[in-house]
Amino acid sequence: MRRSLPRWLRVAAVGLAATTMVAACSGKSTSNSGGGDEQVTLKIAFWGDFGLTDLKAKYEAAHPNVKIDLNTGEYNAQHEDLQKKLIAGSGAPDIAAIDEGFIVQFRSQADKFVNLLDKGAGSYESKYLPWKWKNSMSPDGKAQIGLGTDVGGLAMCYRSDLFKEAGLPTDRDQVSALWPTWDKFIEVGQQYTAKTNKKFIDAASNMFNPILTQQPVGFYDESEQLQMDGGPKVAFDYSVKAVEAGLSANLASFQADWDKGFLGNKFAVLACPAWMLGHIKDTAPSTEGKWDIAAVPGGGGNWGGSWLTIPKQGKNVDEAYKLLEWLVQPEQQIEIFKTVGNLPSQPALYTDPAITDFKNPFFSDAPVGQIFPKMAEGLQPQYLGKKAGPTRVAVENVLTRVQNGSLKPDAAWAEAVKEAQKAANS
Amino acid sequence: MSTTRTQPAQAGGPAAGRPGGGPPAPGRAPVPRRSNLRNRLLRFDMRYMPYVMIAPFFLLFAAFGVFPLIFNAVVAFRHWRLDDPDLTGWAGMENFSRLIADEDFWNALYNTLGIFVLSTVPQLLIALVVAALLNRHLRGKTWWRVGILLPYVTPLTASTMVFSTIVSRDYGVANWVLGLLGIGGGDNPIDWRADKLHSWIAIATMVNWKWIGYNALLYLAAMQSIPRDVYEASAIDGAGPNRQLWQITVPMIRPVLLFTIVVSTIGGLQLFTEPMLFDLNSQSATGGPAGEWQTIAQLIYKVGWKDLNLGYAAAMAMALFVIVVVVTGINTLLTNRIGGGRR
Numbered sequence: 001m002r003r004s005l006p007r008w009l010r011v012a013a014v015g016l017a018a019t020t021m022v023a024a025c026s027g028k029s030t031s032n033s034g035g036g037d038e039q040v041t042l043k044i045a046f047w048g049d050f051g052l053t054d055l056k057a058k059y060e061a062a063h064p065n066v067k068i069d070l071n072t073g074e075y076n077a078q079h080e081d082l083q084k085k086l087i088a089g090s091g092a093p094d095i096a097a098i099d100e101g102f103i104v105q106f107r108s109q110a111d112k113f114v115n116l117l118d119k120g121a122g123s124y125e126s127k128y129l130p131w132k133w134k135n136s137m138s139p140d141g142k143a144q145i146g147l148g149t150d151v152g153g154l155a156m157c158y159r160s161d162l163f164k165e166a167g168l169p170t171d172r173d174q175v176s177a178l179w180p181t182w183d184k185f186i187e188v189g190q191q192y193t194a195k196t197n198k199k200f201i202d203a204a205s206n207m208f209n210p211i212l213t214q215q216p217v218g219f220y221d222e223s224e225q226l227q228m229d230g231g232p233k234v235a236f237d238y239s240v241k242a243v244e245a246g247l248s249a250n251l252a253s254f255q256a257d258w259d260k261g262f263l264g265n266k267f268a269v270l271a272c273p274a275w276m277l278g279h280i281k282d283t284a285p286s287t288e289g290k291w292d293i294a295a296v297p298g299g300g301g302n303w304g305g306s307w308l309t310i311p312k313q314g315k316n317v318d319e320a321y322k323l324l325e326w327l328v329q330p331e332q333q334i335e336i337f338k339t340v341g342n343l344p345s346q347p348a349l350y351t352d353p354a355i356t357d358f359k360n361p362f363f364s365d366a367p368v369g370q371i372f373p374k375m376a377e378g379l380q381p382q383y384l385g386k387k388a389g390p391t392r393v394a395v396e397n398v399l400t401r402v403q404n405g406s407l408k409p410d411a412a413w414a415e416a417v418k419e420a421q422k423a424a425n426s
Numbered sequence: 427m428s429t430t431r432t433q434p435a436q437a438g439g440p441a442a443g444r445p446g447g448g449p450p451a452p453g454r455a456p457v458p459r460r461s462n463l464r465n466r467l468l469r470f471d472m473r474y475m476p477y478v479m480i481a482p483f484f485l486l487f488a489a490f491g492v493f494p495l496i497f498n499a500v501v502a503f504r505h506w507r508l509d510d511p512d513l514t515g516w517a518g519m520e521n522f523s524r525l526i527a528d529e530d531f532w533n534a535l536y537n538t539l540g541i542f543v544l545s546t547v548p549q550l551l552i553a554l555v556v557a558a559l560l561n562r563h564l565r566g567k568t569w570w571r572v573g574i575l576l577p578y579v580t581p582l583t584a585s586t587m588v589f590s591t592i593v594s595r596d597y598g599v600a601n602w603v604l605g606l607l608g609i610g611g612g613d614n615p616i617d618w619r620a621d622k623l624h625s626w627i628a629i630a631t632m633v634n635w636k637w638i639g640y641n642a643l644l645y646l647a648a649m650q651s652i653p654r655d656v657y658e659a660s661a662i663d664g665a666g667p668n669r670q671l672w673q674i675t676v677p678m679i680r681p682v683l684l685f686t687i688v689v690s691t692i693g694g695l696q697l698f699t700e701p702m703l704f705d706l707n708s709q710s711a712t713g714g715p716a717g718e719w720q721t722i723a724q725l726i727y728k729v730g731w732k733d734l735n736l737g738y739a740a741a742m743a744m745a746l747f748v749i750v751v752v753v754t755g756i757n758t759l760l761t762n763r764i765g766g767g768r769r
Contacts, residue, residue, distance in 0.1 A: 076709045080731060087508050105509060252706040257596060266596075386509070390733065397715035404620035406716065422530075426733040 040316045041067045042323055045082065046097035046306075047075040049278040050149070051336035052327075059326060066319060075099065075254070076389065085311070086112045092311035094320040098146060099306050101389045103135055106145065106309070108386070110138030113145040114310040119321045121147060124328070131381040132345040136307045146307030147328045150342035152273030153375035154210055154296040154303055157280065160364060161290045162268040166195045172366060176295035182211060182238045185297040189247040192268060199249035202267040204239040204403055205396040206253055210271040211235035213301035213382060219392070219420065220385025226424045228417045231382075232395065236416055240409050243402050250403040259283045271296065273303040274372045277341030281362050293366040300375050302382070305345065343372045350377060387424050394423040501740035508734035521741035531742065533717050534725040535749070540622070541701070541721065542694040544630035545637075550686060553638045557645035558671050571646070574639035586632055586703040593618040593628045619706065625719040632700045637693075641686050648679035684761050691754045695746070698723035722746050 044052065049072075056068045071093060073081070079102045085092035086109060098106050106113070121144055125133050128148055136146040156179075160170040168191065169175055179185040189200035201207055212218055215231025242248060249266045251258040261267060262284035270276065272293060280291060308327065310320045326332065333344035334354045341360065349355055350373035358369035385391075398416040401407035407415060505517045525531055560571055577585065593600045601615045610616040618624045652675065660670055676683065701713050701721050711728040713720025720728075722742065730739030 074709045076732075080734075083508060083734065084731070255706045256591075257594060257706065260597060264596075393710050393712070397710075397712060400715035401620075404617050404715070406620050426729070426735065 039065055039067070040319045041069055042095065042316060042320055043069040043071055043093040044095040044097070044308075044323075045071045045073065045078055045093035047073055047078050047099075048275065049282055049340045050097065050306075051278065051340035051342060054339065055327065055332055055335065059323060066323070068323070076393075079389070082106070082311070085313075090313055092313050094310065094314045094316055095324055096309050096311055097149070097306050098136075098309055100135065100152075100302075100304060100384055101392070103146070103307060104384055104388070105386045107136055107138055110143040110145050112312055113143070114312050114314075114317055114321070115143040115145070116147060116310070116321070116324075117142075117144050121325075127346045127348060129345050129347055129376065129379075131379075132305070135381070136309075146309035147324060148345035149306045149308055149328065149333075150275060150304075150336070151345045151376045151379075152213075152275065152302045152304035153343050153372040153379075154213065154301045155272045155274075155371050155375065156269055156294050156296045157272035157276065157291055157363070158269045158294055159265070159287075159290050160292045162196070162198070162265060163192075166192045166268075168192060170292070172292050172294045175292070179294075179297040182207075182297045186238070186242050186245055186247065189242065189269075190245050193246055198265065199267050200247040200269060201242060202249050202251050202258060202261060202270055203253055204243050204248050204250075204399040206271050207242055208235045208239040208396065208399060209392070210273075210296060210301060210303055211238050211298065213303045214298050215382070216380070218382045218384060219388050220383065220424075222383050224385050224387075226385075226391070226420060228420055232416070232420070233413070236395070236399075236413060239399055240402055240412055243399070244409050248403050250400070252400065262287060271303070273305075274337075274341050274343035274368070275304055277360060277363065277368065278339075281340070288362050289364055291362065292364040293360075293368065293371060295371075300379050302376070302379050337369075341368065343376055345376075347373075347377060387426075390423040390426060391420050394419040498740045498743055501737055502744045503741075504737050506735075506737040506740075508736060517737055521738045522745075524738065525741055525745060530717060530720075530725060531722070531745070534713075534720050534722045537622070537626070537701075537713070537717070537719055538695055538697065538721045538723075541626050541629050541633070541697060541719065542691070544626050545633035545697075546687075546690045546694050548630075549634045549637050549690065550641060550683075552634070553641035553686070554645055554671070554676070556638065556642040557649055558667075558675060560642065560646050561649045571643065574642055576639065577636050578640040580636070582636065582699050583703060585636060586700050589628070589632045589635075590704055595619070619704070619714055619718070622718045625704065625714060629697075629700050629704055629719055632704075633694070633697065637690065641690070644682055644686055645679060648682040649675055652678045680761070684758065687757050687761050688754055691757050692750055695750045695753060696723050697721045698727070702727070722749070 046052070052068075052070055056070060060066060060068060078096075079098065082092060082096050082098070083105070124147060129151065132148040132151060133144075136148065137144055156175075158175060163170050163175070168188065169178065178188050192198070192200045212231050212235040215234055217227050217230045219226060219228070219232055221227050249261060251261045251266060262280065263286065270280070272280075280287070308324050310317055310324060314320055328346075330344075330346065330349055330352070333346065333349060334352065336342050337344060337349075337355060338358060344350075344355075355369040355373065358367075359365040360368045395416050398407065398412055398419055401415075402409055402412045502521055503517055503519075505513050505515050505520075507513050556574060560567070560574065564570055592598050595601065595615050595617045598615075598618070600618070601610055604610050604616065616624060618628045656674055656678075657670055660674055665673070698721065701719050701724050702708050702711065704719065705711070705713060711720075711724055711732055713724050717725075723746070726739050726742045726746065729735050729742060
C-alpha cells in the first residue's frame with residue numbers, strides 16, 4: 001500500500017512550488033544589469049573627513065543617474081570591515097579608502113581589487129609622487145589597486161593664545177625656531193607646564209607617531225621582520241621622556257575625552273599631518289583663529305595618507321571608476337585641500353597658485369599651501385609592514401600605561417617590545 | 427513518478443464527496459470515504475501534529491544552535507586566517523596548545539571571573555532584598571515594581587555609554603561625587619580605566635544596574651506563591667523580617683534562585699558589550715591598555731575579527747564553552763546546598 005500525502009499538504013506543496021517559480025521569473029525580468037542610464041548608487045567607505053560632502057552634491061548634479069552614499073566610520077573598523085567583505089566575497093563598498101597603515105596588507109590581495117591599469121589609470125603614473133604610486137602596486141608590479149588621494153606631511157599645530165599666556169613667542173617662525181629638535185621641544189614643554197600648570201601635549205602616542213615616521217626604518221623592515229631597536233626605540237624614548245617631564249594630558253586620541261580636551265584647553269600643541277587640520281576644525285570649531293602652524297621638530301616625515309580603491313566584487317565597477325577618476329582630478333583635489341586640508345599626492349599641484357597662495361583661515365591664516373607641499377616633496381617614505389597597524393596599537397597601549405602611572409617608565413621599553421612581538425605574531 | 431500518476435485519482439475522490447462539490451452522490455458510497463479521510467486527518471492530527479508544532483524550535487535550534495557549535499568545533503582544529511585565505515588545513519591541537527601558553531587568555535579568564543564575582547554576588551543579594559521589600563504592603567505597588575524593571579528595558583549600549591561618561595576621568599560625575607566625599611578629587615581624580623580593580627568595579631556596576639530589577643521581579647513572583655500563614659506562624663514564634671527572609675523566603679524560592687544563578691553565570695561569563703564599550707578606543711577590543719578588563723568574549727572577538735585568526739578564536743570559544751559548563755555546574759551544586767535544600 002502506498003501511503004499518500006494528505007490533500008492539504010499536496011496543495012501546499014504545489015502552491016509553494018508555483019510561488020517559487022513565479023518569484024524566480026519575476027526576479028529575472030526585473031534585474032537588468034549593465035544598462036547605460038540606469039540609476040546607480042555608489043557607496044564610498046572612508047573614515048574621518050575626506051572632504052567629500054560638497055563634492056558629492058556636485059557630482060550628483062552633473063550625473064543625475066548616480067547617487068553617492070558616503071559611509072564614514074572609525075579608522076580601524078573600516079579597514080577590518082573591508083578585509084572581511086573581501087574574504088566573504090560580497091558587501092564591500094564600491095569605492096573603499098585605504099590608509100598607508102593598511103595598504104601593504106591589501107595590495108598583496110590585489111586579485112580582489114579592480115586593476116586600475118586595465119581601466120587606463122596608467123596615464124596618471126607620471127602625475128603622482130613616485131613612492132605614492134608605487135605603494136599601492138601589487139607585489140609583482142602588474143596591478144595598481146588604488147589612486148592616491150592625500151599624503152600626510154608633518155607640521156606642528158600650536159595654540160598661539162595659550163603660548164601667549166605662558167609667555168612664549170606666538171609668531172610661527174619664532175615658534176619653529178624654538179624647537180629644532182625633539183629635546184628642545186620637550187624643554188619648551190617644560191617651560192610651558194611650569195608657567196601655566198597645564199599639560200603641553202595631548203598624548204604620548206601623538207609624539208610617538210610623528211617621530212617614528214621621521215626614522216629611516218619603522219616597525220618592520222622590507223622583509224617583514226619586526227625592528228624595534230631602530231626607529232621605534234628612538235620615538236619611544238622621546239615619548240616616555242615627555243611623559244616623565246609631566247607634559248602629557250593622557251587623552252586617548254580620536255576618542256571623546258580627547259575631543260573635549262580641544263575645547264577645554266587641555267593641551268597646547270598637536271602634531272599635525274595635513275589631514276589633522278580637518279579634524280581639528282570639525283572637532284573644535286570654536287577654537288577658530290587660536291591655532292597656528294609651525295615646523296615640526298626633527299625634520300620631514302610622513303604620517304598617513306590614503307588611496308581610493310575599487311573592490312572587484314562591486315556591481316558598478318565602471319561607474320565607480322568614473323567617480324574615482326573625477327575625484328583625483330586637480331580641481332577636486334584642490335577643493336579638498338581647501339576645505340579639510342588633505343594634501344594632494346600629485347606634485348604638480350604643489351606649484352599651483354590655488355594651493356601655494358592658500359592660507360587656512362581657521363589656523364590664523366597659516367600658509368598651509370607652503371608648509372605641507374615642502375614636507376611632502378623632500379620625503380623619503382618609510383616601509384610599513386603588513387602588521388604595522390596592530391603593532392602601533394600595541395605600542396600606543398604601552399605608552400598609555402606609562403601615562404596613567406600603571407607602568408614604570410624604566411620597565412616600559414621591555415614591555416613595548418613584548419607587546420609588539422605579540423602583535424607581530426598575532 | 428508514481429505520485430504524479432496516482433494524483434488525479436486520489437484528488438478526485440475526496441473532492442467528489444465534498445458537499446456541493448458535484449452532483450449529490452446517490453446512496454451511501456461517499457460517506458465511508460468521507461469518514462475515512464476524516465479519520466486519517468484525525469489520526470494525523472493526534473499522532474503527528476505535536477511533532478509538526480514543536481518542530482520549528484528544533485529546526486531553528488539545529489540551524490542556529492547545533493550547526494554553529496559543530497562548525498566552531500571543526501574550525502577550532504584548523505588553521506584559518508582571514509588575512510591569509512590560502513592558509514587552511516588541519517592544525518590538530520595546535521590552537522589549543524597555544525591557548526594554554528597564552529597569557530592573554532589567562533588574563534582574560536581572570537578578568538572574567540573577577541568581574542563575574544563582583545557583579546553576580548551583589549546583584550543577586552540586592553535583588554533578593556529588593557524583592558523582599560516589594561513583597562510588603564506598599565503604596566503604589568505597581569509603580570515600584572515597574573520602576574525596578576526600567577534599567578532592564580534600557581538598551582544595553584545606551585546605558586553603557588552613559589555609564590562610560592559617568593566614570594570618565596576628567597569630566598565624570600562619579601569622580602565629582604567621590605571628590606565631594608573626599609575620595610580622589612579634582613587634582614587627583616580616579617582613573618577608572620587605569621587598573622583592574624577600578625575598571626572591574628565600574629563594569630560590575632553597569633551589569634548590576636541592569637540586572638538587579640530583572641532578578642528582583644523573578645524573586646518577587648516566586649515569593650508571592652509562599653503562603654502567608656507561614657510568615658504569620660513564624661511571626662508568632664518571634665521571627666523578625668531578617669530571619670524570615672533567610673529561613674523562610676530563601677529556602678522556599680530555591681528553584682527560582684537556582685534559575686537566576688545559572689542564567690547570570692552564563693551571562694556573566696560571556697560578558698561582552700559592557701567591557702567593549704567601556705574602552706576609550708572600543709575598536710581596539712583590548713579591554714584597556716594592558717587588558718585590565720578584557721573578558722574572554724572580548725578576547726575571542728579581538729583574535730577573530732581584529733587579528734583575523736578565526737581558527738584560534740574558535741578554539742577560545744570552545745574553551746569558554748567548557749568553562750561556562752564547569753562554573754555553572756559548581757554553582758548549581760553550591761546552590762543546592764544553601765538555603766536548606768536537599769542535602
